[in-house]
Amino acid sequence: MNTIIVNKELCNGCKICMKACFIDVIKWDDAAKRPLIAYPEECVQCMYCEINCDKRAIKVHPKYDSYLFPREHLI
Amino acid sequence: MTKHMATDVLIVGGGLSGLATAITAKEQDPKLDVTIVEKYTSGYSGKANRGAGIMLILGDHSPEEFAQFYLKHIGMYLNNQNALLKYAKMLNSNADAIEKWSGKIDKDENGRFRTLKWASKIVGRGEDGRPIFDQNVPYPWTLAAVDLDYIREVRKYARRLGVKFIDRVGVVDLLTDRGAVAGVVGYDIDNGAQTVFGAKAVVLACGNQCWRIMPMWSPARGEGVAAAFRAGAKFANCEYGSFYNWTNLDHFESDMGVEYALYNDKGENVGIKHIKEVHPDINAESLAEWYKQTIAGNGPLHYRQNENPLMPYLTSVLASQAVHNRPYADRFWGYLFFNAFSQQTTDHVVPGLVGEFGGLWVDENMATTVPGLFAAGDICVHGSRAWGATAQPGRHRGSGIAFATFSGRVAGPSAATYAAGAQSLALSDDQIAAIDARVTAPLKSGGSLVPMEMVAEIQKVMQPLGNSLYRHEDRMKKALARVEELKALLPQLKASDPHQMFGVNECEATLLCAEMFFKASLERKESLGWFLREDYPEPSKDGLEWIIVENKDGKVSVGKERVPLETYPYQP
Numbered sequence: 001m002n003t004i005i006v007n008k009e010l011c012n013g014c015k016i017c018m019k020a021c022f023i024d025v026i027k028w029d030d031a032a033k034r035p036l037i038a039y040p041e042e043c044v045q046c047m048y049c050e051i052n053c054d055k056r057a058i059k060v061h062p063k064y065d066s067y068l069f070p071r072e073h074l075i
Numbered sequence: 076m077t078k079h080m081a082t083d084v085l086i087v088g089g090g091l092s093g094l095a096t097a098i099t100a101k102e103q104d105p106k107l108d109v110t111i112v113e114k115y116t117s118g119y120s121g122k123a124n125r126g127a128g129i130m131l132i133l134g135d136h137s138p139e140e141f142a143q144f145y146l147k148h149i150g151m152y153l154n155n156q157n158a159l160l161k162y163a164k165m166l167n168s169n170a171d172a173i174e175k176w177s178g179k180i181d182k183d184e185n186g187r188f189r190t191l192k193w194a195s196k197i198v199g200r201g202e203d204g205r206p207i208f209d210q211n212v213p214y215p216w217t218l219a220a221v222d223l224d225y226i227r228e229v230r231k232y233a234r235r236l237g238v239k240f241i242d243r244v245g246v247v248d249l250l251t252d253r254g255a256v257a258g259v260v261g262y263d264i265d266n267g268a269q270t271v272f273g274a275k276a277v278v279l280a281c282g283n284q285c286w287r288i289m290p291m292w293s294p295a296r297g298e299g300v301a302a303a304f305r306a307g308a309k310f311a312n313c314e315y316g317s318f319y320n321w322t323n324l325d326h327f328e329s330d331m332g333v334e335y336a337l338y339n340d341k342g343e344n345v346g347i348k349h350i351k352e353v354h355p356d357i358n359a360e361s362l363a364e365w366y367k368q369t370i371a372g373n374g375p376l377h378y379r380q381n382e383n384p385l386m387p388y389l390t391s392v393l394a395s396q397a398v399h400n401r402p403y404a405d406r407f408w409g410y411l412f413f414n415a416f417s418q419q420t421t422d423h424v425v426p427g428l429v430g431e432f433g434g435l436w437v438d439e440n441m442a443t444t445v446p447g448l449f450a451a452g453d454i455c456v457h458g459s460r461a462w463g464a465t466a467q468p469g470r471h472r473g474s475g476i477a478f479a480t481f482s483g484r485v486a487g488p489s490a491a492t493y494a495a496g497a498q499s500l501a502l503s504d505d506q507i508a509a510i511d512a513r514v515t516a517p518l519k520s521g522g523s524l525v526p527m528e529m530v531a532e533i534q535k536v537m538q539p540l541g542n543s544l545y546r547h548e549d550r551m552k553k554a555l556a557r558v559e560e561l562k563a564l565l566p567q568l569k570a571s572d573p574h575q576m577f578g579v580n581e582c583e584a585t586l587l588c589a590e591m592f593f594k595a596s597l598e599r600k601e602s603l604g605w606f607l608r609e610d611y612p613e614p615s616k617d618g619l620e621w622i623i624v625e626n627k628d629g630k631v632s633v634g635k636e637r638v639p640l641e642t643y644p645y646q647p
Contacts, residue, residue: 018116019115019116019118019119019242020116020119021115021119022115022119022120022121022125022293022294023115023293023294024114024115024264024574024577027265027574028265038574039574041527042293042527044290044291044293045290045411045414046125046290046291047407047410047411047414048119048125048407050410051403051406051407051410052119062326062414062418064325064326064327064418067290067327068287068527068530068531068534069288069324069327069427069534069538070288070531070534070535070538070539071324073534073535073538073539074369074425074426074538074539074540075366075369075370075539075540075541
């Protein structure tokens with residue numbers, strides 16, 4: 001699956017990464033005031049969390065090999 | 076604990092079409108309470124901020140010129156010509172509206188929209204090094220460009236008008252009173268709390284069904300389609316909801332113009348013969364060729380990108396400042412291209428199912444057949460019948476933003492007029508309880524399947540080209556039988572949190588859409604435009620008909636309606 005890394009020192013808890021996610025991969029940890037990468041296996045590497053983070057505190061490393069796609073069912 | 080809220084106009088979905096609906100409803104009647112309920116976060120959600128950011132406008136061409144070209148070359152006259160002409164007449168003012176709401180359309184030094192016709196050729200360089208294009212292409216439209224952070228600005232504009240926003244609540248069903256829409260039921264995607272909304276008018280602007288296969292289209296999971304079906308709405312052109320883009324299995328980013336440079340494993344160009352003199356975009360025949368070559372043992376198929384004549388155009392428009400000034404879009408496409416091409420290992424190319432299944436029937440005022448229920452955006456592109464015999468994006472790129480803006484600008488005033496003359500209807504406790512039982516059942520289920528396992532099984536039915544594009548009765552009947560098997564497995568799906576609870580609702584919606592798709596496809600016994608049948612390779616001699624899908628006692632029922640060509644201005 002894709003790897004989504006949060007630098008919790010750089011993160012200022014603004015929630016923009018959670019808001020930017022259009023499929024609910026990123027939840028919010030209210031106690032820690034930091035993002036919770038709850039469903040990385042569903043991430044579609046749109047990169048919106050990373051692009052929208054002013055603090056450069058989140059990074060997505062796509063791993064396309066594990067992307068859910070019916071590779072053996074094309075015909 | 077259930078929360079109860081009431082509003083005049085409730086819009087499901089805070090993407091571009093929902094925002095356009097809200098703004099124009101509020102502008103028409105500022106006294107009305109207008110509320111957007113969005114499953115994720117309005118301003119970021121939807122697909123209209125993750126595409127090319129190009130917006131189709133007419134430029135100097137006339138609506139009639141556009142319509143006639145479109146009917147002849149793309150829609151094959153399977154169009155509601157009144158809807159097509161209305162769309163065409165609003166194309167230029169759509170761009171004015173987006174600019175007013177966001178200020179994000181790229182302009183030249185004189186403040187005019189910088190436009191570039193699709194597939195123009197680079198013929199030289201200006202003093203500033205920017206390419207000069209020959210825009211003498213045979214397509215009666217042009218493209219403006221918008222930076223991809225524009226929807227955030229549109230949301231701010233809507234908020235300043237007084238539009239209310241409720242984010243992170245997903246709507247799962249509509250409430251009705253004696254057949255008219257009375258409200259909706261939604262759940263918080265984080266804590267699962269239920270909210271019941273009363274509304275005088277509801278607008279579904281929550282996207283279509285893209286089968287959750289290609290990455291950018293992942294959020295379109297058909298819950299609005301399913302909710303409308305359960306409420307008794309009518310559908311049309313469902314069989315056209317299978318757009319495929321060329322892609323590479325290494326990274327799943329879309330390629331355009333592959334058909335110009337599509338080679339089989341023997342080294343023969345097998346795509347070029349399918350490019351007719353007028354070729355506005357990918358056609359179904361070149362995709363079917365991929366299928367035929369593969370079946371014949373001539374695969375894998377290869378894409379020789381350096382032979383694609385569109386590449387100079389594409390690389391000038393996307394992730395490049397060669398033509399447009401769009402810093403946010405440049406970053407977005409820069410990330411995607413870097414990630415994709417740094418991991419690409421082969422030139423093997425396959426068709427990836429995008430889908431864009433949006434058959435919710437609407438009239439020319441974006442009203443569905445359910446009183447008080449309207450629609451805007453992708454959910455009703457096919458159902459509007461404006462585009463005819465084609466899959467979205469309708470062989471005219473830039474049409475997604477154009478249709479979202481157009482349909483929102485029509486649906487908003489229509490819904491506002493309806494709401495201003497309507498009374499609040501009764502909300503049925505029985506309906507609310509039944510919806511709650513259905514939606515929350517997976518949380519109490521002792522089942523063994525999780526939603527992503529079901530998603531994988533649905534993909535195996537929908538992705539094959541022989542099922543969903545180059546169709547045959549035998550293959551479609553097998554696919555439909557598998558859909559029925561998967562429907563029977565739905566009670567075995569379990570959810571451990573609200574995210575998975577929504578996942579189950581999405582799977583149920585996707586299977587309903589699949590059933591509608593295959594049943595409508597079986598009924599169309601011909602090949603017409605984007606719709607291809609191996610067993611019926613020619614257009615029908617019985618005349619033009621729309622395939623209609625309706626809810627009869629909870630079952631998917633299919634029928635036909637003749638296209639009333641004699642009432643339209645243009646004839647084949």
